[in-house]
Amino acid sequence: MKFATKVIHAGIEPDPSTGAIMTPIFQTSTYVQAAPGDHKGFEYARTQNPTRAALEKNLAALENGVDAICFGSGLAAQDAVIKLLKSGDEILSVNDLYGGSYRQMVRVYAQWGLKSRFIDMYNAENVAREIGPDTKLIWIETPTNPMLKIVDIAAVCAIARKKGIMTVVDNTFASPYLQNPLDLGADIVLHSATKYIGGHSDVVHGCLIVKNQELADKLHFIQNACGAVPGPQDCFLILRGIKTLHLRVQRACENAEKIAHYLLKHPKVSKVYWPGFASHPNHDIAKKQMRMFGAMVSFDLVDNNMAAATKILSSTHLFSLAESLGGVESLIGHPASMTHASIPKEERLKVGLTDSLIRLSVGVEDVDDLIADLEKAL
Numbered sequence: 001m002k003f004a005t006k007v008i009h010a011g012i013e014p015d016p017s018t019g020a021i022m023t024p025i026f027q028t029s030t031y032v033q034a035a036p037g038d039h040k041g042f043e044y045a046r047t048q049n050p051t052r053a054a055l056e057k058n059l060a061a062l063e064n065g066v067d068a069i070c071f072g073s074g075l076a077a078q079d080a081v082i083k084l085l086k087s088g089d090e091i092l093s094v095n096d097l098y099g100g101s102y103r104q105m106v107r108v109y110a111q112w113g114l115k116s117r118f119i120d121m122y123n124a125e126n127v128a129r130e131i132g133p134d135t136k137l138i139w140i141e142t143p144t145n146p147m148l149k150i151v152d153i154a155a156v157c158a159i160a161r162k163k164g165i166m167t168v169v170d171n172t173f174a175s176p177y178l179q180n181p182l183d184l185g186a187d188i189v190l191h192s193a194t195k196y197i198g199g200h201s202d203v204v205h206g207c208l209i210v211k212n213q214e215l216a217d218k219l220h221f222i223q224n225a226c227g228a229v230p231g232p233q234d235c236f237l238i239l240r241g242i243k244t245l246h247l248r249v250q251r252a253c254e255n256a257e258k259i260a261h262y263l264l265k266h267p268k269v270s271k272v273y274w275p276g277f278a279s280h281p282n283h284d285i286a287k288k289q290m291r292m293f294g295a296m297v298s299f300d301l302v303d304n305n306m307a308a309a310t311k312i313l314s315s316t317h318l319f320s321l322a323e324s325l326g327g328v329e330s331l332i333g334h335p336a337s338m339t340h341a342s343i344p345k346e347e348r349l350k351v352g353l354t355d356s357l358i359r360l361s362v363g364v365e366d367v368d369d370l371i372a373d374l375e376k377a378l
């Protein structure tokens with residue numbers, strides 16, 4: 001099946017009891033047994049839920065995996081991955097990691113003796129140099145947030161595999177429509193389905209997709225043993241959102257391309273970060289591993305201060321000032337004070353995340369209206 005067919009049909013069967021074409025919301029906590037142990041494969045809803053099971057089958061197909069494991073949020077999915085490790089182990093991550101991922105590693109897991117280091121992965125050879133004796137997991141995010149840097153997934157995963165180190169790719173910014181890390185050698189794909197996969201800014205959800213059944217079984221064990229499962233209504237909303245994933249992401253990418261070029265020519269804009277520019281340092285890798293260049297665009301101002309950024313952030317109308325991304329509506333954000341406030345300022349400045357940096361999540365509105373909105377604000 002091709003992608004546009006998979007989003008609609010993979011893992012989805014009409015409900016056997018009624019023929020309902022939409023997977024029902026099985027809003028139940030338990031299932032009746034005819035005799036002890038005589039049941040239909042469902043015992044208790046933390047362990048099994050048919051709405052969640054349909055979603056997991058569908059997600060596995062979108063990332064070309066064998067199984068998916070769903071959680072109540074993207075960070076709950078990350079938490080489950082980290083629980084595969086033990087104290088003394090080390091995670092090597094990109095130095096431009098999502099703020100919440102960074103916070104979980106350094107503020108929650110550090111006190112359990114887990115080590116984490118944040119390194120430059122934009123040159124794959126550097127990863128080989130940085131691997132230490134305790135490195136057990138390599139955490140890739142690409143494109144990164146908010147600098148939109150690109151990591152060569154195939155190159156980093158090949159280095160990790162030679163050393164027996166597990167790799168995870170946070171694929172939230174690309175979505176499964178643009179990039180499939182399992183095909184490039186990754187062991188685990190993570191999504192905050194809150195973003196493009198759900199796509200309508202109405203649910204918080206996370207998932208992992210793997211290509212090895214033994215690893216899937218371990219993660220299902222953690223899902224059940226630790227219990228951060230999503231509710232059936234949330235799974236239904238994600239399933240519904242996925243049906244238009246390809247259409248939404250394609251249009252959003254087309255809009256983002258036009259907006260990136262518009263910003264590049266604007267006299268008040270000093271820099272535009274978007275992997276589709278031929279001048280982007282890892283443009284060739286983006287071209288190789290992504291189908292389009294994504295719908296996130298960051299830019300910096302000539303007037304390099306917080307006040308100038310604040311003025312723009314509070315002047316747009318179609319771009320709403322809010323955290324998050326990946327919905328049908330366009331959002332504008334200020335990473336330094338919003339998504340990345342938990343990262344120390346000197347760490348932020350090292351990667352170019354200044355106080356005047358502005359991040360756009362481009363939606364699927366008419367692009368002329370979006371550009372007019374930015375024009376007025378600038």
Ligand SMILES: *Cc1c(COP(=O)(O)O)cnc(C)c1O
Pocket residue numbers: 073074075076098100101141145170172173191192193194195204205206
């Ligand atoms: C939002 C996000 C997360 C966290 O997901 P939640 O669903 O908010 O818990 C992780 N990684 C990236 C890249 C994100 O954008």
